[in-house]
Amino acid sequence: MTNSLSTTRLQLAAPTPEDALAVLAIAGDPRAVEHNPSDLLADLTEAQDLVGRWIRHWRDRGFGYWCVREVGRPRVVGYCGLKASTANGLSVLNLIYRFTPEVWGRGYATEAATAAIAWGTAHQPSTPVLARVRPDNVSSQNVALKVGLLRDHGMDDEGEDGQDLAYTNRPRTEWVQLELPTDIALPTSPALPAGVSLASIAELGDTEQLRRRVYELNKECAADIPGRGEFFSYDEYIQRRFAADGYQPDGIILALDGAALVGLCVISHVPGREWAFIEMTGDRRSHRRRGLATALKISAIRQARGWGVSTVRTIHHRGNNPIITANRMLGFLDTSFTLNLDTPPSGVTGPSIKP
Numbered sequence: 001m002t003n004s005l006s007t008t009r010l011q012l013a014a015p016t017p018e019d020a021l022a023v024l025a026i027a028g029d030p031r032a033v034e035h036n037p038s039d040l041l042a043d044l045t046e047a048q049d050l051v052g053r054w055i056r057h058w059r060d061r062g063f064g065y066w067c068v069r070e071v072g073r074p075r076v077v078g079y080c081g082l083k084a085s086t087a088n089g090l091s092v093l094n095l096i097y098r099f100t101p102e103v104w105g106r107g108y109a110t111e112a113a114t115a116a117i118a119w120g121t122a123h124q125p126s127t128p129v130l131a132r133v134r135p136d137n138v139s140s141q142n143v144a145l146k147v148g149l150l151r152d153h154g155m156d157d158e159g160e161d162g163q164d165l166a167y168t169n170r171p172r173t174e175w176v177q178l179e180l181p182t183d184i185a186l187p188t189s190p191a192l193p194a195g196v197s198l199a200s201i202a203e204l205g206d207t208e209q210l211r212r213r214v215y216e217l218n219k220e221c222a223a224d225i226p227g228r229g230e231f232f233s234y235d236e237y238i239q240r241r242f243a244a245d246g247y248q249p250d251g252i253i254l255a256l257d258g259a260a261l262v263g264l265c266v267i268s269h270v271p272g273r274e275w276a277f278i279e280m281t282g283d284r285r286s287h288r289r290r291g292l293a294t295a296l297k298i299s300a301i302r303q304a305r306g307w308g309v310s311t312v313r314t315i316h317h318r319g320n321n322p323i324i325t326a327n328r329m330l331g332f333l334d335t336s337f338t339l340n341l342d343t344p345p346s347g348v349t350g351p352s353i354k355p
């Protein structure tokens with residue numbers, strides 16, 4: 001049992017019933033629960049109930065939330081710790097940290113949470129740590145990142161106060177990484193659906209109007225990607241897609257049905273790299289299962305050959321069977337390469353974040 005932990009500036013101790021008043025001073029302060037109003041404590045009875053639950057968790061599990069004091073000072077300035085929980089059917093250690101506003105800005109949450117995660121990693125190595133943070137709570141999101149957790153879109157969930165963003169340290173096995181050598185013999189491209197033609201942005205002209213239409217199409221298709229979460233704003237999209245190092249006007253291949261955009265495949269390539277990356281393939285629901293994505297991808301792979309790259313890479317959420325199957329049918333094989341998975345890889349990620 002780890003009743004207490006020490007960090008450079010803080011002492012973390014398992015709670016006792018006497019801590020209820022201090023806990024009320026913290027979670028009874030609306031500023032400290034601004035983003036999670038359901039955690040607001042109304043009175044001492046509620047605080048005693050809460051601390052009682054923490055003590056029971058310690059008794060049952062041998063770990064839990066610690067009350068945090070500055071070294072050498074008796075006052076409890078915050079609490080931080082791990083609670084055994086289940087999320088998306090997975091056992092997790094739910095990380096929380098909350099401090100009185102008087103000590104904000106000193107890095108105490110980061111210091112305490114670092115110690116809590118180190119405890120979790122040492123004593124429950126197979127149970128991932130999960131922090132759930134409200135979308136507007138940017139400082140708490142920063143703490144989660146600073147203590148080494150990564151955004152984990154697949155674990156996002158509805159909380160008591162609305163949508164929570166998940167940050168975890170679980171292994172990123174939910175992503176499938178695929179690779180195709182460009183010298184492979186590609187299958188014959190399927191016949192395009194009647195009335196549909198393919199053209200790249202290089203051919204159509206890179207205009208603001210077309211970028212907006214590409215954005216709308218990408219957004220519509222990305223809504224069907226498992227784990228994708230909220231799509232980028234138009235400005236973010238432009239930054240990541242068109243202002244990124246790997247942007248190639250002949251690497252955005254569009255499918256047009258008459259004048260309407262119905263599909264796209266985006267392949268990026270940073271000059272000098274031996275590989276290109278398929279960022280996104282998608283088509284309107286009305287046009288699926290007619291070989292269109294396959295035709296778009298074949299066109300993109302041919303483009304990559306033209307750039308002289310030896311390999312095309314892509315990465316997908318494990319739950320995205322349609323695209324994984326479509327890729328495997330083209331000859332893509334499972335592989336492993338290092339990526340920064342802080343940002344969801346499917347749907348639109350600038351190649352600048354990829355090594």
Ligand SMILES: CC(C)(COP(=O)(O)OP(=O)(O)OC[C@H]1O[C@@H](n2cnc3c(N)ncnc32)[C@H](O)[C@@H]1OP(=O)(O)O)[C@@H](O)C(=O)NCCC(=O)NCCS
Nearest residue numbers: 224280281282283288289290291292293294322323325326
């Ligand atoms: C994934 C997606 C691009 C496939 O587009 P599509 O035009 O329907 O694909 P194709 O018609 O070329 O299908 C090729 C093969 O993929 C597989 N496939 C496609 N959709 C499938 C589905 N819903 N279920 C199972 N397999 C599927 C099939 O093997 C299919 O061949 P078949 O129709 O001969 O059986 C489309 O569903 C889509 O836009 N999804 C949303 C966006 C997305 O997830 N993009 C990938 C992330 S970047």
